[in-house]
Structures are given as structure tokens and as C-alpha cells.
Amino acid sequence: MLGLVAAALILVTFLVRLVKFATTDGDFTLTSRGPPKREQVEGKVVWITGASRGIGEILANQFTNLGAKVILSARNTAELERVKSEIISKYPTSSVEVLPLDLASGEESLREAVQKAESLFSSAGVDFMIHNAAFERPKRKALDESEEGTRATMDINVLGTITITRLLAPYMLKRGRGHFVVMSSAAGKCPAPGQALYSASKHALNGYFHTLRSELCHKGIKVTVVCPGPIETSKTSETNSSREGRSLEKRVPSERCAELTIVAATHGLKEAWISYQPVLFVMYMVQYMPTIGYWFMDRIGAKRLDAAASKKSTYSWSLMFGSKKSE
Numbered sequence: 001m002l003g004l005v006a007a008a009l010i011l012v013t014f015l016v017r018l019v020k021f022a023t024t025d026g027d028f029t030l031t032s033r034g035p036p037k038r039e040q041v042e043g044k045v046v047w048i049t050g051a052s053r054g055i056g057e058i059l060a061n062q063f064t065n066l067g068a069k070v071i072l073s074a075r076n077t078a079e080l081e082r083v084k085s086e087i088i089s090k091y092p093t094s095s096v097e098v099l100p101l102d103l104a105s106g107e108e109s110l111r112e113a114v115q116k117a118e119s120l121f122s123s124a125g126v127d128f129m130i131h132n133a134a135f136e137r138p139k140r141k142a143l144d145e146s147e148e149g150t151r152a153t154m155d156i157n158v159l160g161t162i163t164i165t166r167l168l169a170p171y172m173l174k175r176g177r178g179h180f181v182v183m184s185s186a187a188g189k190c191p192a193p194g195q196a197l198y199s200a201s202k203h204a205l206n207g208y209f210h211t212l213r214s215e216l217c218h219k220g221i222k223v224t225v226v227c228p229g230p231i232e233t234s235k236t237s238e239t240n241s242s243r244e245g246r247s248l249e250k251r252v253p254s255e256r257c258a259e260l261t262i263v264a265a266t267h268g269l270k271e272a273w274i275s276y277q278p279v280l281f282v283m284y285m286v287q288y289m290p291t292i293g294y295w296f297m298d299r300i301g302a303k304r305l306d307a308a309a310s311k312k313s314t315y316s317w318s319l320m321f322g323s324k325k326s327e
Helices: 002-023 054-065 077-090 107-123 147-175 196-219 234-240 254-266 279-288 290-309
Strands: 045-049 069-073 096-098 128-131 178-183 221-228 271-274
Touching (some): 045 054, 054 069, 054 077, 054 128, 069 107, 077 096, 107 147, 128 147, 147 178, 147 196, 147 221, 178 196, 178 254, 196 221, 221 254, 254 271, 279 290
Parallel strands (some): 045 069, 045 128, 069 096, 128 178, 178 221, 221 271
């Protein structure tokens, strides 16, 4: 009798965890943490790139709500001023500064930006560097990419991001503390058919920043690499609403992505995955059972290119079925 009860409890526990895995929006470590730790960011200086829209703008709002002092950076100064104005209107006592920045502008320009960021807020220095800015090209075959597209992607996603890190880190080391939060991608963990350059750039970031943490973690420097899958924004929502495959493609809301990013940072996680299924499932497969994971990606690779060309869902279980392939 006791054996049957124990077996039933094991089965129930398994089913509960299976349901949780099927419906979760992040990896187990991330979703097991509580809400963001306000005490980790309150009064701290948070510098966010790509802050003029999307997740960067939402991160700025959420960090401000937690009491952080925020530096907004992007190329579009007018949009940065809009974000600043809207934040101040919601949080009148907030501290927000605008620092226009072009990641492809070269080392000297980026050096000036770092010096300016360090001098803001009475020269308090940057506590959190949120590397959010990224360049993403339309989906296309890997062999169709040009040298110009390769340089544009790598200059912003990799070279500019690494240069700012290299220039900012000495200031953090001198203070004995600092935290780099890198908005990578699921494409930085798995193959991403149709996004070869973007995937390559995110793999490069993962390699660089995990290595950086290993070198500097004993000197007070933290690194959190965040790998989101498909994220729902107002733009993607409007586009997807007209697609037949809309119900097959579930995206994590951008507000939730920003919240989980701050959870990962304030809880000191080294890496965090944010996505619904099937992307999360594939990430686990590639990470822990690579032969099976890559088999999945090989099976859907050509079909994903077809889906992108037809403006259909590129994140659906349906890609596992059917036989159509790109020529």
C-alpha cells in the first residue's frame, strides 16, 4: 500500500513539473527565484544601451521604479529625450540622464562616452552596464549574406559592445565592483536558421563575457548573460495578428522579459534563458543532449527559411512536421 502511495506521489510530482516545464517562460533556475531584489539596484547607476525603444526602454522604466539612477543611450537623441520625459513624468523624483551613443563610431568616440557616463551623477560611476543594443537583419540564408551585412552586424553586436566593456571595466576594477548584463539571445545558444550572422554575433558575446567573468569574478566584477527567445513587442503583435499561424507562435511579453532580466541580474545569475516552448525545449536539448538538439535544428532548418519567406511562424512546433524544404 505504501509503495502505491509513493508511486502515486512520484507520478503527480512528475506531472506537475512537466506541466510547469510546458508552460514556463524561463529556465528552471531563473523561474525559481523571487522578484527583483530592490536593494541590489536602489541608488545605483545603471547604463542601458538601445534604450530608445523596446526592451531597452522598458528596462529603463523598471530599473527607475526600483530606485536606480539611469543613463539612456542609443543613436536617436530625440527618442532618448522622449523616454527620459516619460520616465520623469511617472517617477518625478527619478534621476535620468541621456547619453547619445553609436556603437559603430569607433574606439575614441566610445572612450568619450565611457568617460562621460562615469562623470554623471556626481562622478558616482557606472554600477550596472546593460548591453542591450543590437543589430538584427531580415531572415535570409547564410550564404546570401554580404560582407557589408557581416560588418554592420559585428560592428554593433560584437565589436562596439566589447570595446565599451574593455574601456569601462578598469573603472569598475578600481572601485572593486561592477556588473555587466548582456542581452544575448537563444540564437547565441542554438543554431538559428535564417539568422546566421545574428546567431554568430550572439555566440561571440556569450564566449567573450563568460570568459571575462571567469577572469574578473574574484575582483568584484559580475556578468549575467541573458538569452531571450522570441519576444512580443507592439510591432510583432500587430504583425502576428494577421498571420494564420498566430496561435502557434507564443512570445514572451517584452515587459516580462525585462522583469526576468532584472531578476537574473539582481539574483546574481551567470546565465538566464527567457522563452516559451518550443524554443526553451530546444535550448535544453542543445545544452544537455547536443546530438539530439542539433538533430532537431537540422530537421527544421530549411522549413524555418520557408516559413520566414512566407511570413509565417518561425517558432512553431509545426516546423517539425511536413516535408517542404527550401531549394
